[in-house]
Amino acid sequence: MEQGHTIDLEGLEKRFPDLEKPAVASLTTQLRSGAVTGLVGPDGAGKTTLLRMLAGLLKPSAGTLRVAGLDPIADDRRLHAILGYMPQKFGLYEDLTVMENLTLYADLRGVTGEARRTTFQRLLEFTDLTRFTGRLAGKLSGGMKQKLGLACTLIGEPQVLLLDEPGVGVDPISRRELWRMVHELANDGMLILWSTSYLDEAEQCREVLLLNEGQLLFSGAPQTLTRRMAGRSILLAAPAGSHRALLQQAICLPTVTDGVIQGKYLRLILKPDADHQQVLQDLNISDVTLSEAEPRFEDAFIDLLGGGPNSKSALAAIMPSVSGDSTETVIEAQNLTKKFGDFAATDHVDFQVKRGEIFGLLGPNGAGKSTTFKMMCGLLVPSDGKALVLGMDLKTSSGKARQHLGYMAQKFSLYGNLTVAQNLKFFSGVYGLSGKKQRQKMAEMSAAFNFAPIINQAPDALPLGFKQRLALACALMHEPDILFLDEPTSGVDPLTRREFWLHINGMVDKGVTVMVTTHFMDEAEYCDRIGLVYRGKIIAAGTPDDLKQQVASEQNPNPSMEQAFIELVQRYDREEQ
Structure with missing residues (x-):
């Protein structure tokens, strides 16, 4: 591979007709190969817009840019020969196998014969997907999908690699593996730009560009900013x-x-x-x-x-206080099991959640936490055991139990072609609200979340943070006292996550009980208790501090939540061998 490529930006700007501020404003910087550069910023900072300009998919409004000396628009064919671009929604074909996806991308790149065979072998070893070549891409865990996406992007041996938030929805172990792979590529001389809203990822970069509302706020080593x-x-x-x-x-x-x-x-x-x-x-x-x-x-x-x-949370202020005793069990799994054929996705799981508690389910991609979670809120029927809410079995009295439940799905279940107001009206109607009570609740939610400026827009056109607020509002229209949150903040930036947890903490203070799944280890810290799910079982349970103490050692007396997660999973693997 050729050494020493650069990306050069001078006065780069991108404006969209419907936005008064530029998406990227007067950006001048140089990126060098040999280490990973992080592109960091909150929702709407301009990260994806910048990557699309670098990939030649968007034309700049002003300024110049050169990627490895090439103009992405004028020299698009030459650039595509040396560029790998992995967008957020990478185009894997879910009904094709791992090998069929690789073959398709090799065909598109014109990689044939012996070069194709050795490339596939190298990439499958590199991503540890050799055992899964016959598996449908749609059946892979989130982490494995990202690894396959990276493998497809690397076909044709690009010299410049643009990665748009590849760590989203990926558990800490898979993220660590992705980073290991990308560091290896960078050490070999590849120019890599990794966009992220996970700030622990930014610390792994040699340099970061920190964008906000299109403006470059900081450029340099992340440690320089941290030292301040x-x-x-x-x-x-x-x-x-x-x-x-x-x-x-x-x-x-x-x-x-x-x-x-x-x-x-x-x-x-x-x-x-x-x-x-x-x-x-x-x-x-x-x-x-x-x-x-x-x-x-x-x-x-x-x-x-x-x-x-x-x-304080404006949302918590409009939610009623929940009566009940903090010793009361409101959510319970008894011997909960779900089998798909011979495979036990959830394997004899037991836990209890008390009134006014936040209980977190953590685990690697594919460990069984979403399956367990879906049974707990009545979306999947158990093969064996019971999922109880307020002592009611969701199999037999799901209608009555559901009146107490609010559910926020991993992929927000909003209607993209309805406006914000129509979504609020639809979901409140589903939960039995009508007339004056419905209008009053919609007005309260709009005020609490500041929906007024976007009330007539469709969610599809909104940034992720707004979609998340709307999904939470829709889940709470009927004032439930139990809230199920399935990876509710996947992909949103730290500011939006803080706002989200401000609302959740405020509601829990009023007696609402919350069950949450998450890949964000800092989010796990908000939980009163955690169940760590792996291979369909709960392999560790307790407070966040309990789990950290289980892995504390002389060398690492104060482990982080992420270190505890990885060590407990790896320890279980060692003991099971």
Whole structure:
């Protein structure tokens, strides 16, 4: 492979007629090969627009760009010969096998004969898909689909690789494998641009471009930005059972720019020169220990964008309080099993969720958590065992139980050709609301989520963050006291995730019970208890801190949630061998 390709941008701009601000504004920078460059930013920052211009799929409105010395529009044929582009919705054919997909992309690239045979062998080994060549792409887990997408993109040995959020919906183990592969390619001299809204991924890049609303806010090594936060990240060990309410109080303080839950701790980002002790006084709590936290790239990112949410949840304010006892079991799996033929996707699973608790199901792609989750909310019938909600078996009394349930699907179940208002009306109607009560609930939701400016737009045209807000609003129109969330924030940026969890925490404080699946390990920290699902079984359960303690060692006394997840799965594999 030729060494030393660059991407050169000068005054690059892209405007769309229906937007007053440019999607990409006056961007001047140079990207070099030999390591991964991260393209980082929230929803609507301009990341995908930039990648499409680099791939020659969009014409710039102004400025110039060169990819490996080529103009993507004028030299499109020459560029396509050396460029690999993996869009967010990569074009795998789900009804073709792994091998048939590779063959199709080899045909498109003109890779034939011996070169094709050796390329396939190398890529299958590289992505560890050799055992799955006969499996339909649609039957692969999320992580394996991304690996196959990468393999198809690498056919023809591109010298420049553009990856648009390849880590979305992928569990930590699969993401780690994707990164290992991409680092190997970069070390071989490939120029790689990886767009992401996962900020732990940004820390793996040599350099990052941080975009917001089309503007370049920062360019350079991620550590440079992180170092600016020294002394501004603190951990508060809150009194038991109070951290959700305390977080909502803390983020409203003028000295605090951001706050999240980290197991039993509150992690707060303070304004420069803020007095740590003053924060404790303002929170009016005495029995709390305060310690400095190692700053993260995410802290710097949120700070640069102006901080996280700084008010209480407007959504929680319009939800009624749920009566009931915190010792009451509201969701229960008893010996829950689901078989597809001989394969047990869920294998004799037991757990209980108490009133007003957040219970998280974590696990690698294909581990059985979505199957378990779907049985718990009545979307799949168990082969054996019971899924109980409020003591009712979903098989026999699903209609009655469903009145208590709100469900937000992984792929938001919104109607793309209806407007925001029509979606709210449809879903509230399905849940039995009509007349004045329906109009009142729609008005309340519109105000809580600020839907007024987009009320007549179709969700298909909206950024992911707005779709997510609308999906949550639709799931809550009937004021359920139990909420099922299936990977609710997959692909949305950290600011939108914070807003989402602000609402969830506010509702849980009012007695709502939540069951959630997620691949975001920082999101798992919000859960009161976690069940780690692997090979259809729950292989570890407890609070986030319990799971981290299970893998703590002398070398790593304070493991992250991601390290705990990976070690517990790998430990189970070792013990089962």
